[in-house]
Amino acid sequence: AEPSAGYIQGYPPGVRENGGQYAHGGVWALMAAAELALQEPDHAGAQDVPYRYFTYLSPAHRARHPVWGTVYGLEPYAMAADICSQPPYVGRGGWSWYTGAAGWLHRAAVESILGLQMRATELFFTPCLPSHWPGAGVTLVRDGRTLRFLLVRVESAAARLTLPDDAPPGACLLQVGQRLCWKDLPADACFVISLWAGAETLADHLQTNPAVS
Structure with missing residues (x-):
């Protein structure tokens, strides 16, 4: 008897794990691309890859x-488990309302693209915004605080190293990493995170920027 590949043999070619664009793996590829872009900031176009992957999955x-x-x-507001890759169903979404993949895509948007990294008592930003975005904003509501971050x-x-002229009153500067x-922090703190195309690698940022309060 021929060796069995398991249950994926039950799916037609190009569907789910049998060659389809599987959502979990696609999101993990997005997150990995963001990590690579942060490690190699001078690599042309690297910062655009995570968001491009996001548009494939969203x-x-x-x-x-x-x-x-x-x-x-499928519905435009519910995550699909997979996208078919072989005729006659190329591009067809399968198994919508896939909450596990939706959770991962949310994390990828917040953590890998916007760059918000939360810890028990600390947070920091390692953003990987696509080049066509002039900036972004994050509002974090937690433990009675409403914290604003402007990238x-x-x-x-x-x-x-300085706040922009149009920074909100009372805003503080926060470096990447x-x-x-x-x-x-007070209940309504605001921070500005300045992004420069020629910035050092993420490792350099993490070594040179201490914690602040």
């Missing part, structure tokens, strides 16, 4: 795409 992006949307066939692009290394003791 049901909202799939459903509204002028080509993909017509064959996707803005700057044009030089020196500009990372700099750990923040959030439990010691």
